[in-house]
Amino acid sequence: MPTENLTHTLFSNWQHTLQPFGVDQVAADKAFNPLVAAYSTPGRYYHTLKHIERILSTIEILQGYTNNLAAVQLAAWFHDVVYDSQAQDNEERSADYASELLSNLGIPETIITTVIRLILNTKDHQAAANDYDSQVLLDADLGILATDPVQYQEYTHAIRQEYAWVAEEDYIRGRQQVLEGFLKRSRIYFTPLMLEFAEPSARGNIQGEIQSLLSG
Secondary structure (H helix, E strand, C coil): CCCHHHHHHHHHHHHHHHHHHCCCHHHHHHHHHHHHHHCCCCCCCCCCHHHHHHHHHHHHHHHHHCCCHHHHHHHHHHCCCCCCCCCCCHHHHHHHHHHHHHHHCCCCHHHHHHHHHHHHHCCCCCCCCCCHHHHHHHHHHCHHHHCCHHHHHHHHHHHHHHCCCCCHHHHHHHHHHHHHHHHHCCCCCCCHHHHHHCHHHHHHHHHHHHHHHHHC
């Protein structure tokens, strides 16, 4: 289970995000509990509440690039709410989950539509040149790639734990393919801030992980 401090911080963030929409306080509080439960299920080692907290913190830094900050924050909350490493439709199911819960809270349909689009864009981590909200969410989601070596190693270990059901040889092949896909991009990050300050570290970490995978 998440630490009490982390849960408290996220609860305050959840309330703050919903505040502009005039959501009933009791309903907002009640909706928070299943979110915590979802991100705390067994088998999650990386896609946890800590991941959500890190993304929300990065969005706060990048908020100047957004057109609809609240929608980006809500999408962050829900983008991994359904996560099964053996499934191919996590993003679609997470979007459905978000749509139902936000509708029940009375969030405007235009916001929900944006949230759904943002969540679905996390599937391939691609965003249109003028889709600044998706760009911020995707940069925040991939911020872990640019962390210091210790945190990056913790991240790679957590991902491996989530794919414990995959044989080592198959995991190395699949993981290498994913990582090389990022390196082949002209840029991993979209926002100017992340491109300047995070891109070099991310590429270095990814190259280091590939070398580590291949060396055994």
